[in-house]
Amino acid sequence: MRIDERVEQLVRDTLHWAVKRQPVEFDEALRAFSDVPTQRSAMELLVAISAFASADICGGEPSPAQIQELSAEVAEAETWSSASAPEVETFLKTILAARPLSGVLPAGSAVVLAFVVAASLLSMRPKGEGEWWFNYLDKVEAAIEAAG
Template sequence: MKIDERVEQLVRDALHWAVKRQPVEFDEALKAFSDESTRQSAMELLVAISTFVSADICGGRPSPGQVQELATEVAEAETWSSATSPEIETFLSTILAGRPLSGVLPASSAVVLAFVVAASLLSARPKSEGEWWFNYLDKVEAAIEAAG
């Protein structure tokens, strides 16, 4: 997957506020995704990030039990958002199966979930001392681009 640099920066800006759990700033950052093309590119990137990081956390493709556990952990960590454990589980199960989110979740919910889940997974994954979520994101994006 080739990552659009402009969309990547907008995604990183919104992820920053999600990681920091700043809902007002996060909502403001989401306004940058007002057109369908930008929103679609951002969703593709966020789905790829969440898919990669969840597999990294679980040591391979997550089982349904691991997906449920991840969903619970994300919901508990991200109480600042409106994301619920069942919604997160649906989101993760759908993207990990490679199915489209349309028809499974409302579009506005899917966008917020994509950011909240990606931000939570990026920040929760154990990292080396001195490594931040955005350093890990650099590695994830490099792997996504290398995979094609």
């Protein structure tokens, strides 16, 4: 997957507010995704990030039990958002099965979930000394681009 640099920066800026759990700033950052092509590119990137990070955290393709556990962890960690464990589980199951989110979750809900889940997964993964979520994001994006 080729990552559009402009969209990548918008996604990173919005993920920053999600990781910091700042709902007002997060909502403001979401407004930058005003046109359909930008929204589509952002969602593709967020889905790829979430799929990669969840597989990385689980040591391979997550089992249904691992998805359920990960979903509960994300929902518990992200109580500032409206993400519930069942919604996170639906989101993860859908993206990991490479199915479209349309029709599975309301469009607005899917966008918020995509950011909240990606931010949570990026920040929860154990990192080395001096590493931050955005260092891990660099590695994830490099792997996504390398995979084509």
